[in-house]
Amino acid sequence: MSQIPPQVETLIDLMARLPGLGPRSARRVVLTLIQKRGKLMVPLAEAMAAVAREARECVQCGNIATATLCPICQSEKRATGQLCVVEDVADLWAMERGRAFSGRYHVLGGTLSALDSIGPEELGIPRLAERVRAEGITEVILALAATVDGQTTAHYIADALEGSGASVTSLAQGVPVGGELDYLDDGTITAALKARKAL
Numbered sequence: 001m002s003q004i005p006p007q008v009e010t011l012i013d014l015m016a017r018l019p020g021l022g023p024r025s026a027r028r029v030v031l032t033l034i035q036k037r038g039k040l041m042v043p044l045a046e047a048m049a050a051v052a053r054e055a056r057e058c059v060q061c062g063n064i065a066t067a068t069l070c071p072i073c074q075s076e077k078r079a080t081g082q083l084c085v086v087e088d089v090a091d092l093w094a095m096e097r098g099r100a101f102s103g104r105y106h107v108l109g110g111t112l113s114a115l116d117s118i119g120p121e122e123l124g125i126p127r128l129a130e131r132v133r134a135e136g137i138t139e140v141i142l143a144l145a146a147t148v149d150g151q152t153t154a155h156y157i158a159d160a161l162e163g164s165g166a167s168v169t170s171l172a173q174g175v176p177v178g179g180e181l182d183y184l185d186d187g188t189i190t191a192a193l194k195a196r197k198a199l
Contacts, residue, residue, distance in 0.1 A: 008030060008034070011030050012026045012027050012030050013026075015029055015030060054066045056068075058070035058072075058073055060073045060131075061073050061092075061104060061105045061106050061107055062089070062105075062106065062107030062108075062109060063089055063092055063105060063107060064089055072096075072104055072105060073104060077102070078102060078103060078104050079104070080102055080103040080104075081103070081136065081137055081138035081139065082101070082102075082103030082104070082137070082138070082139045082140075082141060083103060083104055083105070083106055083131070083132065083135070083137045083139070083140050083141070083166075084101055084103060084104070084105050084106070084140075084141045084143050085105075085106045085108060085128065085140060085141065085142050085143065085144070085157065086105060086106070086107055086108070086143050086144070086181070087107075087108055087109075087110060087111055087144055087145060087150065087153075087181075088107060088108075088109060088110070089107055090181075090182040091107075091143065091180075091181040091182060092105050092107055093182075094181045094182045094184065094189060095143060095181065095189060095193075097186050097189070098186040098187075098189040098190045098193065099186075099190075100189065100190040100193045100194065101141075101193055103139075103141075106128055106131065108123045108124065108125075108128075108144075108153070109122075109123060109124070110122070110123055111123070111144065111145070111147070111149040111150050111152070111153040112149060112152050112153045112156055113149050120156065120160070123153070125156065125157060125160055126160075128157065128160075129160050129161055129164065132161055132164050132166050133164055133165075137164075137166045138165075138166055138167065139166060139167045139168075139169060140157070140161055140166050140167070140168045140169070141169050141170070141171070141193070141196055142154040142157060142158070142168065142169065142170040142171070142199065143170075143171050143181060143193075144170070144171075145178075145179065145180045145181065146176065146178060146179055147178055147180075154170055154199060155199065158199040167198060168198065168199050169196040169197060169198055169199065170196060170197065170199050171192040171193060171195075171196055
Protein backbone atom coordinates (compact mmCIF):
# COMPACT_ATOMS: atom_id res chain seq x y z
CA MET A 1 0.00 0.00 0.00
CA SER A 2 1.34 3.43 -0.94
CA GLN A 3 2.41 5.71 1.89
CA ILE A 4 1.47 8.74 -0.23
CA PRO A 5 -2.08 10.08 0.30
CA PRO A 6 -4.21 9.63 -2.84
CA GLN A 7 -4.74 13.40 -3.30
CA VAL A 8 -0.98 13.97 -3.23
CA GLU A 9 -0.43 11.00 -5.59
CA THR A 10 -2.92 12.53 -8.03
CA LEU A 11 -1.10 15.88 -7.90
CA ILE A 12 2.25 14.17 -8.52
CA ASP A 13 0.80 12.27 -11.49
CA LEU A 14 -0.59 15.49 -12.99
CA MET A 15 2.67 17.40 -12.45
CA ALA A 16 4.64 14.55 -14.07
CA ARG A 17 2.70 15.16 -17.31
CA LEU A 18 4.13 18.68 -17.65
CA PRO A 19 7.01 19.25 -20.11
CA GLY A 20 10.40 18.84 -18.45
CA LEU A 21 9.03 17.07 -15.37
CA GLY A 22 9.24 13.33 -14.84
CA PRO A 23 7.91 11.38 -11.85
CA ARG A 24 10.95 12.17 -9.63
CA SER A 25 10.94 15.89 -10.44
CA ALA A 26 7.18 16.01 -9.92
CA ARG A 27 7.56 14.42 -6.47
CA ARG A 28 10.19 17.02 -5.51
CA VAL A 29 7.99 19.88 -6.77
CA VAL A 30 4.93 18.62 -4.89
CA LEU A 31 6.93 18.12 -1.67
CA THR A 32 8.28 21.68 -1.96
CA LEU A 33 4.77 23.03 -2.55
CA ILE A 34 3.43 21.18 0.51
CA GLN A 35 6.32 22.33 2.70
CA LYS A 36 5.84 25.94 1.55
CA ARG A 37 2.06 25.83 1.45
CA GLY A 38 1.45 29.47 2.44
CA LYS A 39 4.19 31.03 0.31
CA LEU A 40 3.94 28.81 -2.78
CA MET A 41 1.07 26.34 -2.95
CA VAL A 42 -1.86 28.60 -2.05
CA PRO A 43 -0.79 31.49 -4.35
CA LEU A 44 -0.01 28.99 -7.14
CA ALA A 45 -3.42 27.32 -6.76
CA GLU A 46 -5.14 30.74 -6.87
CA ALA A 47 -3.14 31.83 -9.93
CA MET A 48 -3.90 28.54 -11.73
CA ALA A 49 -7.62 28.87 -10.92
CA ALA A 50 -7.64 32.45 -12.29
CA VAL A 51 -5.87 31.38 -15.50
CA ALA A 52 -8.22 28.40 -15.90
CA ARG A 53 -11.20 30.78 -15.60
CA GLU A 54 -9.96 33.71 -17.67
CA ALA A 55 -7.30 32.64 -20.21
CA ARG A 56 -8.44 32.05 -23.78
CA GLU A 57 -7.12 32.19 -27.31
CA CYS A 58 -7.18 35.57 -29.05
CA VAL A 59 -9.72 35.19 -31.87
CA GLN A 60 -7.55 37.19 -34.28
CA CYS A 61 -3.97 36.00 -33.78
CA GLY A 62 -4.10 32.94 -31.47
CA ASN A 63 -2.07 34.50 -28.62
CA ILE A 64 -3.12 33.85 -25.01
CA ALA A 65 -5.47 36.57 -23.78
CA THR A 66 -8.03 37.32 -21.08
CA ALA A 67 -10.38 39.07 -23.53
CA THR A 68 -11.61 38.36 -27.06
CA LEU A 69 -8.54 40.16 -28.46
CA CYS A 70 -5.07 40.14 -26.92
CA PRO A 71 -3.35 43.48 -26.09
CA ILE A 72 -1.17 43.24 -29.24
CA CYS A 73 -4.20 42.96 -31.54
CA GLN A 74 -6.00 45.74 -29.64
CA SER A 75 -3.08 48.17 -29.94
CA GLU A 76 -3.35 50.67 -32.80
CA LYS A 77 0.42 51.21 -32.52
CA ARG A 78 0.93 47.61 -33.64
CA ALA A 79 -1.06 48.14 -36.87
CA THR A 80 2.11 48.65 -38.92
CA GLY A 81 1.14 46.51 -41.91
CA GLN A 82 3.62 43.83 -40.78
CA LEU A 83 2.38 40.40 -39.71
CA CYS A 84 4.76 37.91 -38.10
CA VAL A 85 3.70 34.26 -38.49
CA VAL A 86 4.91 31.92 -35.73
CA GLU A 87 4.40 28.25 -34.99
CA ASP A 88 3.10 28.59 -31.43
CA VAL A 89 2.53 31.05 -28.59
CA ALA A 90 5.94 30.29 -27.02
CA ASP A 91 7.53 31.58 -30.25
CA LEU A 92 5.38 34.74 -30.13
CA TRP A 93 6.51 35.37 -26.55
CA ALA A 94 10.15 34.77 -27.58
CA MET A 95 9.80 37.38 -30.35
CA GLU A 96 8.28 39.84 -27.89
CA ARG A 97 11.15 39.33 -25.42
CA GLY A 98 13.53 40.60 -28.09
CA ARG A 99 11.50 43.85 -28.47
CA ALA A 100 12.64 44.07 -32.10
CA PHE A 101 9.24 43.67 -33.74
CA SER A 102 6.43 46.23 -33.46
CA GLY A 103 3.78 44.69 -35.75
CA ARG A 104 1.15 42.02 -35.16
CA TYR A 105 1.28 38.22 -35.05
CA HIS A 106 -0.45 35.15 -36.37
CA VAL A 107 -0.03 31.85 -34.47
CA LEU A 108 -0.36 28.75 -36.66
CA GLY A 109 -0.51 26.22 -33.85
CA GLY A 110 1.99 23.87 -35.53
CA THR A 111 3.59 23.11 -38.88
CA LEU A 112 2.53 21.06 -41.88
CA SER A 113 3.18 17.38 -41.26
CA ALA A 114 1.96 14.54 -43.45
CA LEU A 115 2.94 12.00 -40.77
CA ASP A 116 0.73 13.70 -38.16
CA SER A 117 -2.08 14.49 -40.65
CA ILE A 118 -1.63 18.23 -40.17
CA GLY A 119 -2.56 20.03 -43.37
CA PRO A 120 -3.25 23.65 -44.34
CA GLU A 121 -6.82 23.55 -42.98
CA GLU A 122 -5.69 22.34 -39.55
CA LEU A 123 -3.23 25.27 -39.37
CA GLY A 124 -5.77 27.79 -40.64
CA ILE A 125 -3.60 28.86 -43.58
CA PRO A 126 -6.65 29.86 -45.67
CA ARG A 127 -7.74 32.07 -42.72
CA LEU A 128 -4.23 33.59 -42.63
CA ALA A 129 -4.42 34.40 -46.35
CA GLU A 130 -7.82 36.04 -45.83
CA ARG A 131 -6.49 38.04 -42.89
CA VAL A 132 -3.56 39.33 -44.98
CA ARG A 133 -5.98 40.56 -47.64
CA ALA A 134 -8.60 41.96 -45.24
CA GLU A 135 -6.11 43.88 -43.08
CA GLY A 136 -4.07 45.24 -45.97
CA ILE A 137 -0.89 43.59 -44.70
CA THR A 138 2.18 44.76 -46.66
CA GLU A 139 4.74 42.29 -45.26
CA VAL A 140 4.37 38.80 -43.85
CA ILE A 141 7.41 37.68 -41.84
CA LEU A 142 7.64 33.89 -41.51
CA ALA A 143 9.34 33.24 -38.18
CA LEU A 144 9.18 29.46 -38.34
CA ALA A 145 11.68 26.90 -37.07
CA ALA A 146 14.53 26.02 -39.41
CA THR A 147 13.36 22.40 -39.54
CA VAL A 148 12.10 20.45 -42.55
CA ASP A 149 8.46 20.87 -41.42
CA GLY A 150 9.02 24.55 -40.62
CA GLN A 151 10.53 25.31 -44.01
CA THR A 152 7.87 23.25 -45.83
CA THR A 153 5.21 25.30 -44.05
CA ALA A 154 7.01 28.55 -44.91
CA HIS A 155 7.10 27.70 -48.62
CA TYR A 156 3.45 26.64 -48.58
CA ILE A 157 2.43 29.94 -46.97
CA ALA A 158 4.55 31.91 -49.45
CA ASP A 159 2.73 30.17 -52.32
CA ALA A 160 -0.67 30.74 -50.66
CA LEU A 161 0.05 34.49 -50.33
CA GLU A 162 1.18 34.93 -53.92
CA GLY A 163 -0.88 37.69 -55.49
CA SER A 164 -1.98 39.09 -52.10
CA GLY A 165 0.14 42.21 -52.54
CA ALA A 166 2.15 41.44 -49.41
CA SER A 167 5.87 40.72 -49.56
CA VAL A 168 6.83 37.47 -47.80
CA THR A 169 10.08 37.36 -45.85
CA SER A 170 11.65 34.89 -43.43
CA LEU A 171 14.10 35.09 -40.56
CA ALA A 172 17.68 34.86 -41.72
CA GLN A 173 21.02 34.70 -39.91
CA GLY A 174 21.20 33.67 -36.31
CA VAL A 175 18.61 30.91 -36.44
CA PRO A 176 20.45 27.60 -36.65
CA VAL A 177 19.15 24.71 -38.74
CA GLY A 178 17.01 22.60 -36.45
CA GLY A 179 16.72 25.52 -34.01
CA GLU A 180 13.51 26.63 -32.30
CA LEU A 181 12.75 30.25 -31.41
CA ASP A 182 11.86 29.58 -27.80
CA TYR A 183 15.44 28.38 -27.10
CA LEU A 184 17.22 31.36 -28.71
CA ASP A 185 18.57 34.36 -26.83
CA ASP A 186 17.15 37.84 -27.42
CA GLY A 187 20.19 39.08 -29.39
CA THR A 188 19.98 36.16 -31.82
CA ILE A 189 16.27 36.75 -32.42
CA THR A 190 16.86 40.48 -32.99
CA ALA A 191 19.70 39.81 -35.47
CA ALA A 192 17.62 37.23 -37.33
CA LEU A 193 14.64 39.57 -37.56
CA LYS A 194 16.76 42.44 -38.92
CA ALA A 195 18.41 40.17 -41.53
CA ARG A 196 15.18 38.63 -42.87
CA LYS A 197 15.05 37.92 -46.60
CA ALA A 198 12.46 37.31 -49.29
CA LEU A 199 11.40 33.70 -49.94
